[in-house]
Amino acid sequence: MAGIWIYSEDTIIAQQIITLGRELAGKMQQPVCALTMVEQDAQTLIAAGADKVIVLKGDNAWPESYAAAVAGQAAQQQPTVLFVGATLRGKDLAAKIAATLKTGLITDAQKVQFVDGALETERMLYGGLAVCTEVLNGMNVITIPPRAYDVPPQDPSRSGEVVAVDVQTESTMAVGNVCPIVRKGADxxxxxxxxxxxxxxxxxxxxxxxxxxxxxxxxxxxxxxxxxxxxxxxxxxxxxxxxxxxxxxxxxxxxxxxxxxxxxxxxxxxxxxxxxxxxxxxxxxxxxxxxxxxxxxxxxxxxxxxxxxxx
Ligand SMILES: Cc1cc2nc3c(=O)[nH]c(=O)nc-3n(C[C@H](O)[C@H](O)[C@H](O)COP(=O)(O)OP(=O)(O)OC[C@H]3O[C@@H](n4cnc5c(N)ncnc54)[C@H](O)[C@@H]3O)c2cc1C
Missing domain, CATH: 3.40.50.1220 (TPP-binding domain)
Structure with a gap:
């Protein structure tokens, strides 16, 4: 098994999930590996706690086009778990990866623990009426909502391995224009x-x-x-x-x-x-x-x- 994998196209959310990754790393005796499509983010992810960063180098700017590439890397390297930031894009990507790998997908996990040798997740069901606890078997894809964990402090003295991989992306979608949402009030x-x-x-x-x-x-x-x-x-x-x-x-x-x-x-x-x-x-x-x-x-x-x- 090749570690705890973490991906979010939002670098802040990726770092938040690294906080979870580090919590689990000691207990699971696994390294924390972050995936990114932006080479310049690699050092930030290492300083946040990643032991390794895989830079996926493809010719497409849209994260959801990398599902087959991420699934391919996971199939080769067999991570224990893949955490994906639950942004709209992340959810899309996570579902495609899980379907490609024919593995489980846990969405919006509020809590993840390592108990008795297995990962255990908690998430809300029925509009928040119940909390569902799931004990995982084998490799699973788990989406983590933004801000579920704090951003860890940056430690510039940390070092880690950065591996760049050329990957094929899917290009079934053509984006004609991108309009940012104009926020009308405070966040x-x-x-x-x-x-x-x-x-x-x-x-x-x-x-x-x-x-x-x-x-x-x-x-x-x-x-x-x-x-x-x-x-x-x-x-x-x-x-x-x-x-x-x-x-x-x-x-x-x-x-x-x-x-x-x-x-x-x-x-x-x-x-x-x-x-x-x-x-x-x-x-x-x-x-x-x-x-x-x-x-x-x-x-x-x-x-x-x-x-x-x-x-
Ligand atoms: C699938 C689904 C998803 C949903 N998602 C969301 C969501 O994300 N967020 C959300 O908010 N809702 C959501 N809803 C709607 C939710 O179910 C409620 O209908 C909604 O939250 C009620 O809003 P409210 O409390 O403003 O109104 P009401 O339920 O009508 O409550 C008004 C309250 O004001 C009190 N009141 C009246 N006059 C006064 C007064 N003078 N002084 C003090 N109190 C007074 C009343 O006693 C009452 O408790 C969702 C519903 C569904 C079906």
Whole structure:
């Protein structure tokens, strides 16, 4: 077996997965090997903890065109496991690699451990209602969501092997134009403080209440899917949850958010959850560290005032 393999076309995510790779490397007695299509990234990956970097040199800029190439390398070198960053492109690539290798594919693993000589993964099922634990046998492809692990510190004194391999890429797709997504607000996925609004707000103008509180505590605003997709009060990249953004703030404060399972799936990693809702049976209170049962129109201005007075 030839190690713990890691690939993401996003170098930051690749480094996050190297953190996992290093956690497992000692226990599994396996080296950490990163794959990249960008030769200049090799030293960054080594400084982050890779023992070896395989640079795939093909004539195509699109990662998903490298599925056969990665599968071919894996078939030759037999890694113990291949971790792929769960970006849209990564998911596409991972599925193709697993299908080519006729091996298992575990998607969006939240946790990976080495227990009793086998890899064990945990991932959410049924929209976050259950956690599924799988014990793996043989080589598998596992996708890891962005930010599941921290980026390790760079250690420029680390050395590692860099191997460049010429590979064939698939070119069934022709890309005519690429338009970057223009983000309309802050990146809530990395925000340290978040104020989240839900359908408990009666009118769009009332968002100012939430904005005032957000300003007082230095938070970014986010919302539920209903607010973004039904009301169109905020852009879709501002909604949190299973089909929205997964957030990891130090504090997440919601108002008028019922806390349906698909929403809570996106806030589980928040350090502190505070919820304001009129319905004492709202599911958000089961997820919250602190709950205020009350009308947001009364509670939020008082809270904002109290915070401002304390500052
Ligand atoms: C496949 C699928 C994927 C989904 N993915 C997501 C996702 O990623 N993210 C997401 O958010 N949703 C998602 N949803 C939708 C989700 O199921 C809920 O419908 C949605 O999160 C509800 O949004 P809400 O809390 O704003 O509204 P509601 O559920 O209507 O809750 C409003 C809350 O406001 C409270 N309230 C009313 N007035 C006041 C007041 N004056 N003061 C205080 N509280 C008040 C009510 O008591 C209630 O709890 C998904 C659904 C499906 C089927």
């Amino acid at each position: 809530i996925a990395v925000a340290e403080k978040l104020v989240c609004i839900g359908r408990g707000l009666a009118k769009q103008e009332d968002m100012q209440l939430a904005q005032d509180l957000a300003t007082a505590i230095g938070a970014e605003m986010c919302c539920t899917r209903s607010v973004a997709e039904d009301y169109h009060w905020m852009p879709v990249e501002a909604y949190v949850g299973l089909s929205g953004q997964k957030v990891k703030p130090i504090i997440y404060l919601s108002m008028g958010v019922s806390g349906q399972i698909q929403h809570v799936a996106g806030i589980r990693d928040s350090k502190l959850i505070v919820a304001i809702d009129t319905n004492e049976n709202a599911p958000i209170f089961a997820a919250a560290d602190y709950g205020i049962v009350g009308d947001l129109y009364q509670v939020v201005p008082l809270l904002t005032e109290a915070i401002k007075n304390k500052a």
